[in-house]
Amino acid sequence: MTHAQIPSPRTLAFLNEAKEMPTLAIVAIEFAVCVTKWATRYRTRRALKQLTVWQLDDVGLTPRQARDEAAKVFWRA
Numbered sequence: 001m002t003h004a005q006i007p008s009p010r011t012l013a014f015l016n017e018a019k020e021m022p023t024l025a026i027v028a029i030e031f032a033v034c035v036t037k038w039a040t041r042y043r044t045r046r047a048l049k050q051l052t053v054w055q056l057d058d059v060g061l062t063p064r065q066a067r068d069e070a071a072k073v074f075w076r077a
Contacts, residue, residue: 004036004039015029038074038075039074041072041074041075041076041077042074045069045070045072045074046070048066048069048070049066049070051066
């Protein structure tokens with residue numbers, strides 16, 4: 001997987017100040033947000049499988065909770 005690129009503060013400021021945006025731009029932003037959420041869920045659930053019992057205890061999860069969460073597909077919240 002490649003590293004994510006973060007929009008520049010200048011780009012974010014421009015988008016934040018825009019009073020109106022073309023429909024295609026809104027769809028593109030919503031799509032990017034969705035894909036970013038999915039990628040984060042995939043990565044974190046894969047990492048969750050690797051944690052030891054004491055690490056799970058440290059973050060407040062039981063092994064069963066971790067297993068159940070890690071078993072979810074990335075598009076499920």
